[in-house]
Amino acid sequence: MRKGFTRKPKAEPATPGKNYITPSGLQRLQDEHRFLLTRERRAVTEVVTWAASNGDRSENADYQYGKRRLRQIDGRIRFLRKRIEAAEVVDPEAPRTGQAATRAFFGATVRYANAAGVERVVSIVGADEVDLDRNHISWVSPLGRALLKSAAGDSVVLQAPGGTEYLDVLEVCYERISVEPFREPPGSESSSKGSSRRAIPTDEG
Numbered sequence: 001m002r003k004g005f006t007r008k009p010k011a012e013p014a015t016p017g018k019n020y021i022t023p024s025g026l027q028r029l030q031d032e033h034r035f036l037l038t039r040e041r042r043a044v045t046e047v048v049t050w051a052a053s054n055g056d057r058s059e060n061a062d063y064q065y066g067k068r069r070l071r072q073i074d075g076r077i078r079f080l081r082k083r084i085e086a087a088e089v090v091d092p093e094a095p096r097t098g099q100a101a102t103r104a105f106f107g108a109t110v111r112y113a114n115a116a117g118v119e120r121v122v123s124i125v126g127a128d129e130v131d132l133d134r135n136h137i138s139w140v141s142p143l144g145r146a147l148l149k150s151a152a153g154d155s156v157v158l159q160a161p162g163g164t165e166y167l168d169v170l171e172v173c174y175e176r177i178s179v180e181p182f183r184e185p186p187g188s189e190s191s192s193k194g195s196s197r198r199a200i201p202t203d204e205g
Contacts, residue, residue, distance in 0.1 A: 019086040020139060021126035024179040026087050029128060031182040033080040035190075041073050062135045069189070071191045083128055092123075102136035103151045104172045106139050110147050110172040112156075119170065123177045124148070131180060 021029075048066035092107035103112050109123045124144050125136045137144050146158040150169045158165040184191060 019083055019088060019126060019128070020090055021087050021128060022107060022177050022179060023091055024088055024177070024181070025126055025129040026084070026089055028179055029080055029084050029087070033084060035182070035184060036073050036077050036080070039190040040188055041070070041077070043188075044069050044073060047189060055059075078084045084121060088107075091101070092177050094174075099151075101174065102172060103149050104147045104169070105149070107174060107177065108147075109173050109175055110150070110169060112147070112167045112169050115166050117183060122147075125177060125179070129179050134178070134180070136177065136179070 025185050044066055044089050048063060048070060051060050051062035051066055054060060054062070066147065090106045092109075104124065106124055106126075109121060111119060111121045113119045120135070122135045122137050122143065124139050125131075127138045127140060129136055130141075139145070139148065143158055146156045146167065149167065150156050150172070152169055152171050154169045156167050156169060158167055
């Protein structure tokens with residue numbers, strides 16, 4: 001391990017209510033919220049209304065499914081609304097000077113190496129933007145917290161569930177972080193023309 005700055009991540013939890021997010025991350029939340037509110041909920045409500053007109057609701061599978069799906073949609077809409085209202089947008093491409101340009105804060109892309117010399121590049125994003133396939137990690141994750149405020153040449157201590165690791169920070173930069181945009185789920189009720197029942201994926205839980 002190189003000599004120099006060695007720091008353990010702070011133990012205190014993240015500030016309650018803070019929802020740091022990139023511009024594209026916020027756009028994805030807004031797009032999903034808009035889709036659920038203006039299209040999917042309306043389509044499912046139409047199915048429920050149609051099913052309710054078909055007789056005994058207690059044995060009506062379409063009605064029971066539709067009501068359950070509405071509860072899921074409403075729960076997701078409430079969750080998204082709260083996350084959007086609490087959003088504090090940080091643009092990784094915004095001009096930075098001094099330590100803000102050389103140290104890892106929210107929105108930074110960091111290249112580091114572990115004790116075995118294996119290098120990895122990660123981008124520090126919001127909790128709603130985590131995408132391990134793209135190496136996007138949350139700023140409140142163990143790795144994100146370990147890297148925060150570090151600069152090239154620093155060594156940091158990662159307290160992970162699997163044990164303690166020592167990481168050497170090789171490079172810190174700020175560049176565009178490409179967040180996967182929201183896409184209408186396949187099989188959604190609003191796109192199932194004429195179909196009264198579809199299994200619609202939900203990412204709650």
